[in-house]
Amino acid sequence: GAGVSQSPSNKVTEKGKDVELRCDPISGHTALYWYRQRLGQGLEFLIYFQGNSAPDKSGLPSDRFSAERTGESVSTLTIQRTQQEDSAVYLCASSLSGGPSYNEQFFGPGTRLTVL
Amino acid sequence: GENVEQHPSTLSVQEGDSAVIKCTYSDSASNYFPWYKQELGKRPQLIIDIRSNVGEKKDQRIAVTLNKTAKHFSLHITETQPEDSAVYFCAVLIQGAQKLVFGQGTRLTINP
Numbered sequence: 039g040a041g042v043s044q045s046p047s048n049k050v051t052e053k054g055k056d057v058e059l060r061c062d063p064i065s066g067h068t069a070l071y072w073y074r075q076r077l078g079q080g081l082e083f084l085i086y087f088q089g090n091s092a093p094d095k096s097g098l099p100s101d102r103f104s105a106e107r108t109g110e111s112v113s114t115l116t117i118q119r120t121q122q123e124d125s126a127v128y129l130c131a132s133s134l135s136g137g138p139s140y141n142e143q144f145f146g147p148g149t150r151l152t153v154l
Numbered sequence: 155g156e157n158v159e160q161h162p163s164t165l166s167v168q169e170g171d172s173a174v175i176k177c178t179y180s181d182s183a184s185n186y187f188p189w190y191k192q193e194l195g196k197r198p199q200l201i202i203d204i205r206s207n208v209g210e211k212k213d214q215r216i217a218v219t220l221n222k223t224a225k226h227f228s229l230h231i232t233e234t235q236p237e238d239s240a241v242y243f244c245a246v247l248i249q250g251a252q253k254l255v256f257g258q259g260t261r262l263t264i265n266p
Contacts, residue, residue, distance in 0.1 A: 071253065080160075080243060081198065081256040094253065129197065140186055140247055143254065145197040 040064070042146035044130050050152045051120055059115045059149045063132030068110050071143060073129045074099075081129065087113060088135070120153045127151070156181045158246050160257025168265050173234055175260045177244035178226040186247035187220060187227045188254070193240045201242075202229070231262075239264045 043062045051057050063070050072084040083097040087107040098104070102120075107113040117124055127150050131143040157180040167173050177187075188203035204211045204218045204227065211218050215234075220227040231238055241261050245254040 069252070078259075080258040081245075081254075083253055083255065086251075086253050088252065094251065097253075140252060142188070142200050142203075145199070147197050 042130055042132050042144050044128075044146040044149050046149055047147065048150045048152075050154065052154050053122060054119055056116065056118045057120055057151060059117075059128050059151070061113045061115070061130030061132075061146060063111070063113070063130070064144055066110075066134070067132035067144075068135050069133045069141070069143075070107055070113050071131045071133075072105055072113070072115050073131065074126045075129055075148070076126045084115070084128075117151075120151075122153050125151055125153045156184065156246055156248050156255045158244065158255050158257045160244050160260060162260060163258065164261045164263070166263045166265060167234055169234055169236060171234055173229075173231045173238070173262055173264075175229045175242055175244070175262070176226060177228070177246075177257050178224075179246045179255075180225065181246070181249065182222070182225060183249040184246045185249060187218070188245050188247075189216075189218060189229050190243045190245065190256075191240045192243065192259075198243060234264045236264050236266060238262060 045060045068089045070087045073081040085105045086094040102118045105115045127148040129148045130146040133143045134141040160177045185206035190198040191201045192198040215232050217230045241259045243259045244257040
């Protein structure tokens with residue numbers, strides 16, 4: 039079946055512009071995660087959605103970052119007034135559930151964001 | 155919060171030899187420890203995981219060992235092959251929060 043998809047695959051923007059990144063999780067997956075991966079670095083947790091519960095936003099680095107998810111479908115990550123340090127690959131992952139029985143996260147291909 | 159340290163950051167081994175990557179963590183309540191492999195330009199993929207109720211798990215040439223007392227776990231790859239070359243990330247599940255904290259990664263290179 040289809041895996042996690044993300045769009046765009048690459049995004050080049052100018053400093054100060056807003057960008058919107060999209061994630062389509064695997065159908066039926068109630069949990070959705072966003073991560074940031076800077077060049078040569080590990081995966082930095084940003085935000086986690088679980089069903090209709092309030093999202094865990096504890097990883098968002100500043101108020102310029104926000105994310106939304108409608109139900110158990112598509113999620114968008116928005117970065118306002120982009121800065122050069124926002125340049126990174128943004129990875130989305132989904133899993134069957136994020137409840138007590140933790141399930142494997144499946145990652146999307148990522149969006150490579152370059153801020154000039 | 156949970157702190158995950160991964161070592162070494164780079165590892166180069168001869169084809170056929172074994173590779174070991176180690177991670178330490180800080181929260182003794184953590185009970186799930188996956189390892190992800192990320193090939194160049196590709197997405198991370200789960201290769202093996204272990205829960206705290208066992209000390210070792212094997213899957214063909216890869217194995218993971220867990221020492222809960224010392225709060226460390228290791229990935230072992232035997233009979234390494236060129237296709238094992240990748241970046242490997244350990245992770246620890248934050249208990250109750252259902253999110254993973256990742257190590258910084260190990261770039262493994264298999265020399266022919």
